[in-house]
Amino acid sequence: MSFGSKKTSLITILSSEHGRLRREQRDIDKRDLQKALKHGTRERAWGQRWKVEYDGISFITDPSTRREVTAFPSPLPNVPTNMDMISESMKTKLLLEQRPDLATSHTVIVIDNSGSMLSKKNDIYLYRDSQNAAFSFTALEFVAEQIFNNTAVNSDLVSLIKFSDKPSVELKREPINWLVYNKILAHRNTEKFVDRKNAPYHDMIFGQSNFLPALKKARELLQEYHHDQLALSMYFFSDGQASDSNRIQQMKDVVSEMAEEFKETLTVNTVGLGNQYDDFTALLAIADAAKSAGAKGAFERCDHTANSISSSISSLVTSTTETRLALQEGRRKGYTQRTDLVSEKETSVKTNWEFFRIDEHFIYNPTSKKFQISSWLPLAVAFSPETKQRDEERKPNPPHLAINRNYLGKGAERVAFRCRLSELDNPHGFVLGEMIAKETKDIERFAEKRDFHEVSISTFQHCRAGFAQTQDFANYLAAQFNKHLHGIPSYSQTKTPQLRFLSCSVLMLADSAASGGYRAVLVEKKLDTERFQWTKWNDNNGMVDGERRHMHIDVDFELKQLQKEEAQDLGAIAEGDEDSEEESVSDVESMQDYEHEDAEVHQNPFQDINPSDYLQAFTHFTYRFTNKRVMVCDLQGVFNTDMVPPTIELTDPAIHYASSKGRRMVYGRTDKGKTGMNTFFKTHKCTKICKYLQLSARNKKWQNDWRQESARGMNFHT
Known part of the structure; x- marks a missing residue:
């Protein structure tokens, strides 16, 4: 009315x-x-x-x-839904049960639903009770805000636990969408005034909030379908009135075990709904236990104003997003970063050299697919004019490698130091130019030494997909791309940019302070980042020129891929088997991506083309050149305009491999296979270079040609 x-x-x-x-x-x-x-x-x-x-x-x-x-x-309204939304959500859940590796995050939300949460004692302004506030803000701040801001897509999952004396799982691994928003709102208290007034008596009869069973249930949910690239979170709401407050040590033990299992990939946030006189010892202990055991933990008290809830949820989302990005870029869970690492920028002395005797030099042989001993200098300097002069003078290889104690830069897995070859064990013996020595930045992997670079300590094992093979293969494809550039309009031998990936070696260094008495480093050329800006042009997850998008899973595409794999009788797959060229290949490229419009040829058609145009085209080229089997991405380095022709020098690439035998991560953990290829084409816009190259030719000999050409370049006998 x-x-x-x-x-x-x-x-x-x-x-x-x-x-x-x-x-x-x-x-x-x-x-x-x-x-x-x-x-x-x-x-x-x-x-x-x-x-x-x-x-x-x-x-x-x-x-x-x-x-x-x-x-x-007024209560938050539900979002109108339809059958298409319900169907899409059901298909996504089905897919993620069969392909849990596609999930990027999982948040378990735990909300106290005891009688004290329904009383007026801990009232939150604008909400009639704490329970209503907890569910309303979870729906609004955690679900709706993330959908609006695109910080959560259908690969991000949420579970919901309500508890009083016992825990109850209300949502389990649901993709974040508007259906979940409605489902969370449905758990708000809708009791009448008299029922809410009598709610505290429920606690007197059945007991107050029991944290311990709820924590154990949350841990079970986080463990289910877990994989190494999944960002995890637990968000815990309560007014602090716990019946098991005398069992705080047991709660801490559960959370500590959880944090030790998931390390920095886990974020634990607790929120106490009440004032300064309430006892939040248990919630504080939960957050502190998570931090002490290697996870991220925080406690927030919400006293009447709901801003604290918003702040805590925002903090949780930010932490989970950062973890997800780090995992997508290659960080691993369960590894502890070395604490002895100090950046050059943080020290007054730029260089502080430490000298090591070089015991062995290894380079990767693509023909045998193994590392083998080499008598050459490290490939970073092997072909320089100074090296040629040393060969003419018959000088022996410098016996020492000097490594700066302070690092120059850090990546997802490795840390990079300046290094120099030296005739003596002091700076007076320096020869040739600066190089970069790379090591793992994780304590656990630091002890693995050569294994980090895919070299066995006792024997040279078959190298399935190590860093050196990936970079060698990428360099071969870059050389093929450079050859194809000869056919574009106005090609210039001195001006058209070329692509090149750095060659690398593994040096075994005598180090009495290291486990086993040696230290292994991967050595490559030092790029001139002081004169030329370091740039990451794309990554293995759809980022282009610094613009990162959190991509939705293409559910229909992934389900079709599963059907294809199930239709094939794969049988046992030997570890080293390569896929046959005659077998089916990936087909993720949409027509609009590679159909080529007629490009008008101007007098200088490249005046408005920047390096990124070549690099995005290169990633596209690798897919077409290898008959949709391989895609090289994660392109990063410098555009060196001092070289003739100007050269885009690249390092640390990633390769997506579309295995016809159903193998995954063939080229390491950054290899996302057909899914990664599909993600690239979602953000890729064909450049003029794509159109000029007419990226459609088939090449059945690419696999064999790579190994033979690369081996000839290194003078390996095949």
Whole structure:
């Protein structure tokens, strides 16, 4: 019923002291009630009272509608849904049960649902009780905000646990979408006033909140379908009234075990709904236990103002997003970063050299697919003019490698140091130029030494997909790309940019301070980042020129891939088997991506083409050149304009491999196979270079040609 027939100026509001206080606390102006009475709608509330709703605010008045009793925001509305949304959500859940590796994050939300959460004791302004606030803010801040901001897509999962004396799993690994928003809102308390008033007596009969079983259930959910690239979070709401507060050590043990298992990939946030006099010892202990065991942990107390809840949820989302990105870029869970690493930027002395005797030099042989001993200098300097002069003078290889104690840069897995070859064990013996020595930055992997670079300590094992093979293969494809550039309009032998990946070696160094008495480093050319800006042009997850998008899973595409794999009788796959060229290949490239418009040839068609155009085209080229089997991405390095022709020098690539035998991560953990290829084409826009190269030719000999050409370049006998 509308109150529009009444004039606001004639309405006399006889606000009760309670109503005035509530309005002031909730920042609801008296004029809001006047507007509500004029323009709002009303319905019967409990007893003889009326509820008047207008502009998102609900006013409770006495039977005369002239005396205000209380005021609060109207409940958050549900989002309209349809069968398409329901069907898509069901297909996504089905897919992620069969392909859990496609999930990028999993958050378990734990909400206290005991009687004390329904009482007025810990009231949150604008919400009639703490339980209502917890579910409302979870739906609004965690689900809706992430959908709006694209920080959560259908690869991000959420589970919901309600608990009082016992835990109850209400949502399990649901993809974040509007259906989940509605499902969370459905758990808000809708009891009548009398029932809510009597709610605390439920605790007296059945016991207060029992944290321990809820924590154990949360851990079970986080463990289920877990994989190494999954960012994990637990968000815990309670008013702190725990019946098991005397078992805090047991709670800490559960959380510590959880944190030790997942390390920095886990974020634990707890929120205490109450004032400074409430006992939040248990919630503090949970957060502290997570931090002490290697995860991220934080506690926030929400005293009346709901801003604390928003801040805590925002912090959780930010932490989970950062973890997800780090995992996508190659960080591993369960590894501890070395604490002895100090950046050059943090020290006053730029170089602080440490000298090591070189015991062995290994380079990767693509023909045998193994590392083997080489008598050459490291490939980073093997072909320089200075090296040629040393060969003519028959000088022996420098016996020492000097490594700066302070690092130059850090990546997802490796840390890079300046290094120099030296005739002596001091700087007076330096020869040739600066190079880069790379090591793992994780303590656990540091002990693995050569294995980090895919070299066995006792024997040279078959190298399935090590760093050196990946970089060697990428360099071969770059050389093929450079050859194809000869056919584009206005090609210039001195001006058209060329692509080149750095060659690398593994040096075994005598180091008495290291485990086993040796230290292994991967050595490559030092790029001139002081003169040329270091740039990451794309990555293995759809990023282009620094613009990163959190990509939705293409559910239909992935389900079709599963059907194809199930239709094939794969049988046992030997570890080293390569896929046959005659077998089926990936087909993720849409027609609009490679159909080539007629490009108008200007006198200088490359005046508006930047290095990124070549590099995005190169990634596309690798896919077409290898018959849709391979895609090289994660392109990073410098554009060296001092070289002739100008050269884009690259390092640390990633390769997606579309295995016809169903193998995954053939080229390491950054290899996302057909899924990674599909993600590239979602963000790729064909450049002029793509169109000029007519990326459509088939090449059945690419696999054999790579190994033979690369081996000839290194003078290996095949």
